[in-house]
Amino acid sequence: MSPINILKPKVYYIWWLEENRKTMNYRLILLSLILYSSTLFAQRASSTKIVCLTIIDNNQVEIKWTKSNIDSFQSYTLYFSNDGSQFDSISSHTAVDDTTYIHQGINAFNSQKFYYVKVNGSSADISPTAKTLFILGIDVNINGYQADLFWDAFSDDLDPGMGEYHVYYDYPDGNWHLVDSTAQTSLRNITLFTCSDSIHFKVEISYNNICTSNSQVIAGLFTDIVAPDKPVLDSVSVDADGNTVIGWTQSDSMDAVGNIIYRYDGVKWNPIDSVWGYDTQFYVDAVIDPCIENYEYAISTFDSCGNNSPFTDLTAQRPIFLYNINYSICDLQDTLRWIVYMNPKNPVDKYEIWSSKNGASYERIGEKSPSAAVNGEIIFIHQNLDPGANYEYFIRVVMGNITASSCRKQVTTQNYKIPRFVETITADVLADNTVNTTIKGDMDVNNCIWNCWHFDGNQTDTSLVEQITKPDQNSSPFFVADNVDASLNPWFYYTTVIDSCGKLRHTSNTFKTIWLQGYTQNNTNYLNWTAPEGWSKGVEKYYIYRTVTGIEPTSPIDSVDGNLLKYQEAATTLPVEDGRIIYFVQALKKADSTEKITSTSNRFPLFKEATLYFPNAFRPDGTTNTTFKPVFSYFGGTEYLLQIYSRWGKLIYETSDPDKGWNGTSQNEPVEKGAYIYISSYQSVYGTPVTQKGTVVLIR
Missing domain, CATH: 2.60.40.10 (Immunoglobulins)
Incomplete structure (x- = not known):
């Protein structure tokens, strides 16, 4: 039942007056109104109030109320509601001093509970509705260390003995500490400093130090997210030992505990180390060689909570x-x-x-x-x-x-010496089809410049690949890397040497790389290549290398005489992993000595067509063969598409991933057992369309 509304008797008396005004003595009517007004005044001046709702272990609420002072007391009736609208009687007390009741079997921490007391006697006495204290929410501000707490009022008519609400928190030792007291139903700007921790809160209100009402416990995540001030980078220098020394003026933030050193690698900033200690104002980078490469440096400061200041990338410094x-x-x-x-x-x-x-x-x-x-x-x-x-x-x-x-x-400083020779020994095509040229120079000179040049068969102009200076280069032979694609055509290399006075002294022989090509026909792989040029005595033999795994082989599969420029082998039995067979050829120079000089061709891939096998049945609810998909050892095709149709031509499944299959469902619902039609299509490694059709039986 709902709380008694003290204005309801007025409706009854208005009706009563209308019914009896013709037959009753108006003096009696006036006397009745005086008696009604007295009763109404007594009800409004209720002396009984609920003063405590103490939650015990979540499932119990202890209710305390003030003793009634009405005449002819008969009993207390305690009413309860889960939502504040529909109330039910939960207990009755006939002793006027019996003003406590423990309500059991409710989850008082999970939602707010509502109570009021009705005093039965010669006149009605209804207490104001009281509510268990309930925290409506905690709002941690964006700064991370301040929060606002909100809760619902205990009652709209507090007893004067109840005082203010008290807010408590349990940080950092797990014990409850008073935050503050307030007569309002919120407490704002609760400030607690912690790096990152969940802090619990509760609200209480006491009645004359007799009993205390308490709320549920709620937690808020407090973090210190305020970054310290930036430090100021003073200098980046190189010491006598060749180490880079970074110096700075420390951040003004008092909670700063260290700095992070950043180095720019030309693409991005990388943190390379952390320096602890507020008073430490320099760092030695002994990892890189500042004599070889020049790096930019920046720093940032971090505080005791791990917050980083912006780093000084906009004012990064680089040494001379x-x-x-x-x-x-x-x-x-x-x-x-x-x-x-x-x-x-x-x-x-x-x-x-x-x-x-x-x-x-x-x-x-x-x-x-x-x-x-x-x-x-x-x-x-x-x-x-x-x-x-x-x-x-x-x-x-x-x-x-x-x-x-x-x-x-x-x-x-040296005396003037003239280089006596320069030779381009060989040019090797590497695994990534770039070229590495081997050059032999005169190391007896004190100072000279070697210029390595290249051109391809379609060009008339040469381009400089790299310039090597002496004394930077102190050993011979030495190597020059060229980032070209030698799989497209052969490349030609030669070297010039300029003495220390800037005079051209020698031009080496021109060396031409081996250019390997090939094709597959009737399950046979055919290879052909161009001969290297630049060796006066030519080629003794060619070694044939092959890989089906993508890993560079260390031993040849065969060799042919230096006069031959082609090779073939059957491809049907080759155990390829991904459909590719990669070949390269290595030429061995004819030589007067035991020195072994070789030149390696570009890598040339040939492809073996994949074979897809489709099973004729599958059982989705079985232990094996639960998915219908092709079986293959490798797949090198493109534009793959598998479609499943019902016997009536309705498309019920499709996928473009050859590793995925049909699990016997359509729109996440199992389909009936029986025969279904599949169509598989893709482009082969040679660009031709391949289509396979068939019927598969779904077994359940």
């Missing part, structure tokens, strides 16, 4: 990169060229050039203004050098009170 020293034996001078310092913290005042001769102390031999840079590089020429001396250099940039140095490079 000093190129290898170019010594001119003709002019007895060294040319120093360097890439200027990038993104200095302070403006650059100057670049100082420092030199050491034969291991003596370093001396400053000159300086350059930053305005001397052209396209980000500066050149300095050190003249009047002594032949036969060792010179070592580094560049120092001055930026106010900050300096940074380059890597140290050295060169030994």
Whole structure:
């Protein structure tokens, strides 16, 4: 039943007046109205209120209410509702001092419960409806460490002895701690600092220190997501040992505990290390060689909760990169060229050039203004050098009170020597069909340049592949990689050598790569190739290599005489894995000595057609053969399509994946057993259409 509405008797009296006004004495009517008003006033001035709803272990609620003071007390009747609209009587108490009841068997933490007390006696006394405290929600703000908590009021008419609501949390030791007290039904901006933890809350309200009403427990995830301030990168320098040293001014954030060092590889920024300690303000990168490659560096700061500041990629710094020293034996001078310092913290005042001769102390031999840079590089020429001396250099940039140095490079001055020869020994096509050229040069010279050139059979102009300088290259033979596609046509290579004074001295022989082609006919693989050119005595023999697994073979399958330029073998018995058979040919040079020199062709694939086998029956609910799909050892075709039709021509399944099959359903519902038609089509490895049709029996 619903709570008694004290205005309902008024409706009854209006009806009663209408019925009796002609027959009753109006004085009696007036007396009745006075008595009704007195009763109505007594009901509104209820002295009984529920003051505690204490949830015990979720399944029990202890209800306490104030003692009634009406005359002629008869009993209390306690009413309960799950939703606040439909109330039922749950207990009756005949003793006026019996003001406590434990309501059992309810899930009080899962939803809010509603109660009121009716006092039975000479006059009606109805308490206001009380509700179990129920937290409506917790809203953790976007900053991660502040939250707003909301709950429903205990009652719209609180007893004066109940006071304020008390909000508690259980962090960090698992014990309950008071957050704050409020007369409202919300508490905003609850601020709790934790890196990342779930913090529990509950709400309580007490009555005169006699009993306490409590809510369910609710949790909110608090996180510290405020990033620390960025540090300031001061300098990136190279020390005397060839290590890159990064220095910075620490972040202003007091919770900063370390920094992350980033290095740019030309494509993306990579974190390379973490440096712990607020007072640590430098890092040594000993992994890369700053004398070979020039890297940009940036840093970020992280706090005790692992929050990272934005890193300084927009103001990344790069040290001075000093190129290898170019010594001119003709002019007895060294040319120093360097890439200027990038993104200095302070403006650059100057670049100082420092030199050491034969291991003596370093001396400053000159300086350059930053305005001397052209396209980000500066050149300095050190003249009047002594032949036969060792010179070592580094560049120092001055930026106010900050300096940074380059890597140290050295060169030994030599007397003028003329290269005696250059030879292009061979050119090998690698597994990826690029070319590796082997060159033999005169290592007795002190300084020269080898230029490796190439052209293909369709070109008349040559292009420079790579330039190799001496003394950078100190061993012979050496190799030059060329990123061309030698499977399309043969390539021609030759090498020129220029002495230290810039004069062309020799041009080598021209070497032509082997170009392998082939085709398959009647299950036979046919190979043919062009002979290499550049060996004066020609080819002794050709080794034939083959792979059916994609792994480079180490041993040939056969060989033919050096006068033959073709080979064939049957393809029917070859155990291929993916339909491809890859061949290459290796030529062995005729030689006067025991030195073995070879030249390898491009890799040429031939394809073996796949065979698809379709079973004639399958059982979806069995233990084997539960899916209808083709059986094959490999499949190299394209545009695959498998379709299943019913006997009436309705399409019930299709797939473009040869590894997937029909499980005997249509629209996720099993179809009836019986015969079904399948049609399989695809493009073969040679581009021809292949279609297979048949009937399959579905067994259940």
